[in-house]
Amino acid sequence: MNNNITSLGYTVFFEKELESLQEFINKGNYSQILILVDRNTNDHCLPVLQAALPELVDYDIIEVDPGEENKNIDFCIGVWNTMLDFGADRKALMLNLGGGVVTDMGGFAASTFKRGIDFVQIPTTLLSQVDASVGGKTGIDLGNLKNIIGTFTQPKAVFISSAFLQTLDARQMRSGFAEVIKHGLIFDKDLFEQCKTLDYEEDELDAIVHRSVAIKNEVITQDPTEKGLRKILNFGHTIGHAIEGHSLVTDSNPLLHGEAIAIGMICEAYISHKVNGLSIEALGEIVSLFTSRYERYEFDASIYATLIDLMRNDKKNEQQKLGFALLSAIGTCDYDRFVEEDLIKESLDFYLASAVL
Amino acid sequence: MNNNITSLGYTVFFEKELESLQEFINKGNYSQILILVDRNTNDHCLPVLQAALPELVDYDIIEVDPGEENKNIDFCIGVWNTMLDFGADRKALMLNLGGGVVTDMGGFAASTFKRGIDFVQIPTTLLSQVDASVGGKTGIDLGNLKNIIGTFTQPKAVFISSAFLQTLDARQMRSGFAEVIKHGLIFDKDLFEQCKTLDYEEDELDAIVHRSVAIKNEVITQDPTEKGLRKILNFGHTIGHAIEGHSLVTDSNPLLHGEAIAIGMICEAYISHKVNGLSIEALGEIVSLFTSRYERYEFDASIYATLIDLMRNDKKNEQQKLGFALLSAIGTCDYDRFVEEDLIKESLDFYLASAVL
Incomplete structure (x- = not known):
């Protein structure tokens, strides 16, 4: 075929x-x-x-x-x-x-x-x-x-x-898997459901890779230069990129991209719940999937200011406001949502709490 | 207007x-x-x-x-x-x-x-x-x-x-003027004739700048990414860029771009005469205009190998052959002409001789 x-x-x-x-x-x-x-x-x-x-x-x-x-x-x-x-x-x-x-x-x-x-x-x-x-x-x-x-x-x-x-080793697989979960979260509830039970068996993996590429392709062909819709692909990335950038310069064994994005998705799902209509049940499902598959990353509130600074240089910002892609339900994502610093910090607090649930 | x-x-x-x-x-x-x-x-x-x-x-x-x-x-x-x-x-x-x-x-x-x-x-x-x-x-x-x-x-x-x-000072004006002459040589005999008598008076200069931009625009809109016709704009630049690059790293007061291109145009007009049908009279006119307006640049045959090496990295080359744009008459230029090293060296000899004519 x-x-x-x-x-x-x-x-x-x-x-x-x-x-x-x-x-x-x-x-x-x-x-x-x-x-x-x-x-x-x-x-x-x-x-x-x-x-x-x-x-x-x-x-x-x-x-x-x-x-x-x-x-x-x-x-x-x-x-x-x-x-x-x-x-x-x-x-x-x-x-x-x-x-x-x-x-x-x-x-x-x-x-x-x-x-x-x-x-x-x-x-x-x-x-x-x-x-x-x-x-x-x-x-x-x-x-x-x-x-x-x-x-x-x-x-x-x-x-x-x-x-x-x-x-690839297990850690690299997990890193990539975070982007597969993201494609489910922003575009395809069925893919998200599949992710809950995936055990990296070859045929199943082939199907999931193909579906992921198809989703991304559907989004980017509608908006090649990220003027609009394409921004939904950045779900989890505003906060995730900041954490990744911080980890790259401070950790001897830095987070992989997907590991950082997994943290970002927990935070941004929390923000989605607070300001974009994502239900508390959906938030619970999302947190549960990530915390079951990804290790807790240790940091504390002393680095929040550094993270916010890094976010200020995110390419999705406009006029100094911090731009996010936010879920309204599992499988549906909005973009150009601008969020206050306090809520971002609250979402980082939420990650630190959720990861030990 | x-x-x-x-x-x-x-x-x-x-x-x-x-x-x-x-x-x-x-x-x-x-x-x-x-x-x-x-x-x-x-x-x-x-x-x-x-x-x-x-x-x-x-x-x-x-x-x-x-x-x-x-x-x-x-x-x-x-x-x-x-x-x-x-x-x-x-x-x-x-x-x-x-x-x-x-x-x-x-x-x-x-x-x-x-x-x-x-x-x-x-x-x-x-x-x-x-x-x-x-x-x-x-x-x-x-x-x-x-x-x-x-x-x-x-x-x-x-x-x-x-x-x-x-x-601008006189030297900067001369540098820019070389590209105006080039536009005449490759596309517009009338513009070349005008260049012979130009004394940088403001109205005349305005007209010449406008005509130059119009010529270049006509060429590049037909071939935006330099797959073909646009290469004629490189007349004088294969050798000129090498001389400019060499001057940049060896001279305390390096040649300006147009000064180097003027030398390149004398050399490439000579090659045009040898292999592309440019008449000896046209070659004489071209040499005469450049030598009357530009100072002689001193170098000798010991740098030819260095110059050829620099030409090998020219963007117009293919398959290791040195690509040139060459005149067939004043106002008409061809491209994708590949030239042997010996003729390039001969053209540099010609420059060194012509400049003291």
Whole structure:
């Protein structure tokens, strides 16, 4: 069964063995193939790619260090310089093989190199498969501000293979799973229900990844540059990104993106209950799912001011007001809801209390 | 007379007092106005802008150092960080008031900040008025490679005022004038003839700037992302950019862009004569105009290998062949002409000889 998804001018292929990739490359008449990997995907995922490309004998590998803390301008300059060292011209193709760091930064590097070369995203983590594979967002962090520099540039194709998920540890799976739950919360109550019982069995996982990408694609094709509807994808992210940014600079073993977003979703579900009509029962269901699957993260009220400062630089804000996407029910989300600082702090208090329920 | 030019989705206003700028800003409902200047435009051009904007009481100034050597990623990071410090959100507007460094780097910073905010180009040098005001190219240098990182992003408007040209010294005027001559050479024999006698008198200059922008606009609207025709705008730039890049890292008082391009045009006119049918008489006319107006630049054959290396990273190359735009007559230019190294070296020899004719 061909269950590919058509996004903004390109195809998302769901293929365990990347069966169509060789043909895609042959059609493109590219001068050169660059493959961006990190240390992990170089070891565990590159062999799958090489097996899928029997005709590709000549290519250049660019390796970056794994970890969100390396998705920064310094590494990006390193990628640009390596592309120059390899003599890449405007007809080169970049294959980004990795998690969000590789696909976000690789997409940004490609979209700005000689004013833009073609790139293909091959996300290898659950998180990047369900979150970064459609939408055309590229980006890097600056200091502790996430994805603050970037472009909207569509890849030429996306390849999603369940083979790569076998290489992930439980913590990485949980991180990606948070975005799946989010897609259920903002758009599809059935998906949310499924999430309650998921045990990462392969067939079930395939279906959930596909449904997640389909939901995100439905949202972003209606609003490619985030003027309106697309903002619902940011549910949990206003507070979650701040917590993630804070953790990146203070923790020796920082939170993964999904772990931070899970905390953000608890807080923002609380705010949704307080000001956007989300019922107390729905709030209870949401808190219960997250606290059963995610470990408690320790912090206290002394960091609230820092978190609020980080939120002030969130891309969704306007005129200095803090913008949120808020649920009105499980499966339904609104956007451009502006929230007072006191309620944000209250929601952080709620997280700290709820996590020990 | 309204002689505005319509480009790719925006208007180029030719207005000495920037008469329409206030109305443009009012219509945009922007959260904030950022003005990017360099030290020179802060002193000499900002007062003109302020006089044109009587209703604008609140704005933030970002100042960068003038000079092509500062159009790099480090300064760009400084601009991004200053935008963050000023709390700029996605509805901020950036006014880039300056020469090519300010418009290229400001355009790049704006097009990548929070994945893109609106910007307006207000070029203040002859060079940036005739070269950078249409086309949507943004960019920064990396090392000694010019504009190697950038995007194609259209501004929301461009304002060209002859008032700013009064602030320029003779050397800056000559630098910009090289691009005017280029527009004549590649597209309009009449403009080339006019250039022979131009003495920078204001009315005549106005007409020549307008004609130059109109020519460039005609080319770029047919080929916004430089897949074909647009490459003719690069006449003189393959060799000129290499000489400019070399000068930037070796000379204490580096060549200005137009000065380097003038050298590049002599060399590439020679190559045009050798392999693209440009007559010996036309070559003579071209050499004569440039040598009468531009000083000889000293170098010798020991730097040829360095220059060729720099050309190898030119954005117009494909498959390691060096790509040129070449004249077949004055007013007519071809593109995608690939040239051997030996002929390039011969053309540099020709420059060194011609300059003492």
